[in-house]
Amino acid sequence: MEKSRFSEAGETIFEFVDNVLVECPRCNNCAKMTWAPFKSIPKLVCEKCGLVAVSPIASYGGPEFCGVSLWLKTSCCSNTLWAYNNEHLDFLENYVSASIREQLPNINRSLASRLPSWIKSAKNRESILKCIKKLRKQLN
16 A cells, blocks of 8 residues: 655745635625735635725734634634635645655745644544545535
């Protein structure tokens, strides 16, 4: 049986923030927050209710983005598993499902190096992959 492999390319969280799925604060449906880090102000657009808003807060790294609740989040292994979008879910799924993980040396700012230990733990692999599958259903 061939083991799956994850080869880190040095991705950072900023690779996933250009199009973040959030919960619309007006109608609670899925909305999109766009942001070009260090170049623009985060902007929320909800296609369901028509809300357009800008966020004066450019905060990231958790179950909220710029003060707005993420669309893709779920309870998992006594923690919150969250992702910004489908590409971020792909990254997490590739990382978690791999039995061999190759990291670049001395890249402490990479997303793989910053993942919490409960995501890195092989004992949580099956549970996390189930949660990722659950989050993917929210994309439809």
